[in-house]
Amino acid sequence: MNPVIPGFHPDPSVCRVGDDYYVVCSSFEYFPGVPVFHSRDLVHWTQIGNALDRPSQLRLTAGTPSSGGVYAPTLRHHDGRFWLIVTNVAEGGGNMLFTATDPGGPWSDPVRLPGVPGIDPDLAWDEDGACWCTVAGVSQVRIDPYTGETFGPPRALWSANPGAKAPEAPHLYRIGDYWYLLIAEGGTERCHGVSVARGRTPNGPFEPCPDNPVLTHRGTDHPVQNTGHADLVQGPDGSWWMLLLGVRAGGGTPGWHVLGRETFLAPVRWVDDWPVVDEVPLGLPAPAWPLAPGPVEAVRDDFDLGELRPQWISVRDRPPAHCTLKERAGWLTLSARGDGLDAPDVVFAGRRQQHPACVARTLIDPAEGRGGLAVRLDEEHHYEIEAGEGEVRVLSRVGPLRVAVASRPVPAGPVVLGVRVEESAPRGPRTGPDTVTFGVEEPDGSFTALGSLDGRYLSTEVAGGFTGRVIGLYAAAGTVHFDWFEYEPLTP
Numbered sequence: 001m002n003p004v005i006p007g008f009h010p011d012p013s014v015c016r017v018g019d020d021y022y023v024v025c026s027s028f029e030y031f032p033g034v035p036v037f038h039s040r041d042l043v044h045w046t047q048i049g050n051a052l053d054r055p056s057q058l059r060l061t062a063g064t065p066s067s068g069g070v071y072a073p074t075l076r077h078h079d080g081r082f083w084l085i086v087t088n089v090a091e092g093g094g095n096m097l098f099t100a101t102d103p104g105g106p107w108s109d110p111v112r113l114p115g116v117p118g119i120d121p122d123l124a125w126d127e128d129g130a131c132w133c134t135v136a137g138v139s140q141v142r143i144d145p146y147t148g149e150t151f152g153p154p155r156a157l158w159s160a161n162p163g164a165k166a167p168e169a170p171h172l173y174r175i176g177d178y179w180y181l182l183i184a185e186g187g188t189e190r191c192h193g194v195s196v197a198r199g200r201t202p203n204g205p206f207e208p209c210p211d212n213p214v215l216t217h218r219g220t221d222h223p224v225q226n227t228g229h230a231d232l233v234q235g236p237d238g239s240w241w242m243l244l245l246g247v248r249a250g251g252g253t254p255g256w257h258v259l260g261r262e263t264f265l266a267p268v269r270w271v272d273d274w275p276v277v278d279e280v281p282l283g284l285p286a287p288a289w290p291l292a293p294g295p296v297e298a299v300r301d302d303f304d305l306g307e308l309r310p311q312w313i314s315v316r317d318r319p320p321a322h323c324t325l326k327e328r329a330g331w332l333t334l335s336a337r338g339d340g341l342d343a344p345d346v347v348f349a350g351r352r353q354q355h356p357a358c359v360a361r362t363l364i365d366p367a368e369g370r371g372g373l374a375v376r377l378d379e380e381h382h383y384e385i386e387a388g389e390g391e392v393r394v395l396s397r398v399g400p401l402r403v404a405v406a407s408r409p410v411p412a413g414p415v416v417l418g419v420r421v422e423e424s425a426p427r428g429p430r431t432g433p434d435t436v437t438f439g440v441e442e443p444d445g446s447f448t449a450l451g452s453l454d455g456r457y458l459s460t461e462v463a464g465g466f467t468g469r470v471i472g473l474y475a476a477a478g479t480v481h482f483d484w485f486e487y488e489p490l491t492p
């Protein structure tokens with residue numbers, strides 16, 4: 001059951017309103033930004049939208065690097081509405097606040113916070129109605145959330161263990177007699193952890209928990225690693241839970257995670273008024289409340305809704321002139337710009353790879369151009385199968401190297417392209433995490449593999465950054481049309 005939101009969905013922030021729970025995550029260079037999920041049981045989450053879905057809310061220029069853009073949102077409910085605060089680290093961005101009455105959207109245009117420095121902004125309102133914004137570092141400033149005005153300079157708060165790397169991801173809560181300051185420390189890699197302090201006011205002074213970090217998997221062989229960046233919430237029965245990020249690293253040494261940082265759920269116990277998490281279990285303990293039915297995992301999209309479902313994300317922007325469902329009814333049409341997947345302005349629409357093993361297929365009509373099906377980590381790390389000009393080619397881009405792996409002539413007309421991702425059996429220290437196999441479907445429905453590639457090169461440990469794999473459709477030249485897309489998990 002864990003991760004509860006699989007695939008590249010890091011930095012979860014959770015908010016409860018009555019029987020409903022909502023989660024938002026970081027989205028970096030992808031547009032639309034900040035996916036929003038809904039649940040009634042904390043275990044099964046359905047994406048209900050993306051908070052930043054129009055250019056007036058989010059502009060990511062070609063100068064925004066991959067893993068730049070939208071970092072670490074906080075979602076809260078106060079005074080009858082939802083509040084979302086987030087950093088766009090791109091030029092012209094900074095900290096921004098949005099509001100909505102329905103978290104599925106629409107969300108307001110941004111209120112900018114030029115007086116709030118840094119990343120990972122949190123919002124908390126005290127008993128007098130003052131709004132406190134706390135950011136990584138960790139520092140805090142009072143703000144007017146309606147205007148973005150700040151009152152005085154930011155003040156340093158508690159920052160976890162002296163010398164610990166990257167005190168970040170602060171969240172501030174009033175629970176019982178205390179204000180709790182929950183933060184991440186150790187960096188978002190293998191040393192990640194969660195620490196906590198408490199005080200009598202939202203501004204401190206804060207007393208650190210004697211058992212910090214209250215959660216970390218560092219130095220263990222637990223299958224979930226990099227655990228940190230957490231937010232607290234109460235279950236329907238009043239029990240306490242933490243949503244946090246973690247990774248599932250595969251293969252030998254040093255381990256490669258390919259799905260990005262995913263959202264996990266962990267039970268919290270309170271000891272002497274301190275929250276304690278023993279570990280993040282892969283199989284969750286059965287909650288004491290009924291579970292909703294799980295989401296339907298196999299996805300077939302016939303592009304017949306008139307708009308793309310919220311799972312579809314594009315790289316930096318999605319101009320209607322280049323990505324449209326209107327040119328051919330029931331087809332997604334992509335018109336190329338720039339140099340395809342190597343370029344920051346690639347015309348791309350994809351969905352996160354959410355399962356360690358999966359297959360994806362699409363029917364492409366490449367009569368007016370060249371394009372295909374890609375597994376993308378960033379501009380410099382992607383594998384793809386491309387159709388056009390009478391052939392299909394499997395291509396690999398890893399760092400500075402671009403290689404044509406295989407090619408084959410195909411008859412003119414639409415062709416089904418496929419990719420199959422399979423986990424590697426752990427054979428030795430140098431075994432990679434998985435293999436990525438591309439091929440074409442024959443007229444009799446059988447699949448002919450054209451090239452199998454080691455998945456480690458599309459991992460965060462190789463490529464760097466904060467995202468994970470996205471499987472999607474792209475145009476490399478001219479215009480290409482896609483009739484349908486299928487994604488099917490082969491593993492949980």
Ligand code: 6LW
Binds near residue numbers: 011120169228
């Ligand atoms: C985020 C920081 C972090 O701002 O990674 O894991 C950064 N935590 O809190 C990007 O997601």
